[in-house]
Amino acid sequence: MEPFINIRALIIDMDGVLWHGDQAIPGLTDFFQTLRAQNFRFILATNNASLTPPQYVNKLAKMGVTVTENEILTSGMATALYLSQHEDPATTRVFVLGEAGASEPLRQCGFTLTGLYQLNSAKTPGEGADIVVCGKDQTLSWDKLATASLNIRAGAKFIGTNADTTLPTEYGITHGNGAILAALQAATGVSPTIIGKPEPIIYQQAMALLGTDPAETVAIGDRLETDILGAVRTGIRSLMVLTGVSTQADLEASDYGPTWVMADIRAVTEALKTLAA
Structure with missing residues (x-):
């Protein structure tokens, strides 16, 4: 060794x-x-792109550890930085299937975030996105998956903050973001570009x-x-x-x-x- x-x-x-x-x-x-x-x-x-740096700071504080926001880098933050280097935030619309840890860095970089399609509306479902970013989402719903799928099928770039298929918790190992990516890939036939480890x-x-x-x-x-x-x-x-x-x-x-x-x-x-x- x-x-x-x-x-x-x-x-x-x-x-x-x-x-x-x-x-x-x-x-x-x-x-x-x-x-x-x-x-x-x-x-x-x-x-894990579900939490923001302040949320991680607070989580560690509850465990008796002090860190600063500058000592934290999430795949959500890495995704926003990567996209800001490859796209123009002022003209790029992004649909985020994820939580604040994925959406806030994109908003801070100047991207416009789109909402859910109104799938039960008699009118058009809504304005589409140029990019779909998918991160861990504990509020995952049919409408979120449908909105992401429709945008990807319409030509939006498909970005995954990370591809971890599982997540260790205090209850045992459960599904991770990679499981959500697999569902979207099965629905669209499009493979995501991954930003987090192992890239x-x-x-x-x-x-x-x-x-x-x-x-x-x-x-x-x-x-x-x-x-x-x-x-x-x-x-x-x-x-x-x-x-x-x-x-x-x-x-x-x-x-x-x-x-x-x-x-x-x-x-x-x-x-x-x-x-x-």
Whole structure:
């Protein structure tokens, strides 16, 4: 195993690494105290696009951890930044199937957001969108899926904030945004462009925010096919914890893997402490 050295910054996943739903994983506060004490730079980079940075700040505060909005990067934020670099926000209309974490960054970038089609109206259903963005949505409905499908079938670009098919919660593993994307793809025959992990985009954006070199940056995650594969594609080292979706058996069956594997963030904390020893 590669020596645990030359680490200046961390890109840290949240679901399955820091918590399960609203339940903190043991060792959370000590982990962040160690990061602060040893001056590690970090970005909390999540594929979950349902929450906004202030909501994540509040969620961590309830768990006894203080972070700033500048230390958070969601796939919703990454999607808005990516689209603002490739489209003109002033003239581009976007339908968002998702929650505030997906819609607010787009609104802040200047995009016009369209509403649901009035499918039961005798009139035309409504003005269409140029782009459909799909993120995790706990208020998913038939009308939302129908509006997204109709826009995509009419030629709108299809963007997925992330493609995680599952989501670890305090109740167990449930469906993720990838399941919603699969429904829309089945309904339209169109494959989405994915912004979140395992695509390198969000990791590259995180390193730009950190101002660090790939050689001194490490990604921490729990999911082999997103967090770890994304790090491999980006060319950075990675550390997988076994408190989320992927297991040791998954690792043994995979033709790629993380640089290091640890049981949980308590083990990561102890490893980080050795860097200052």
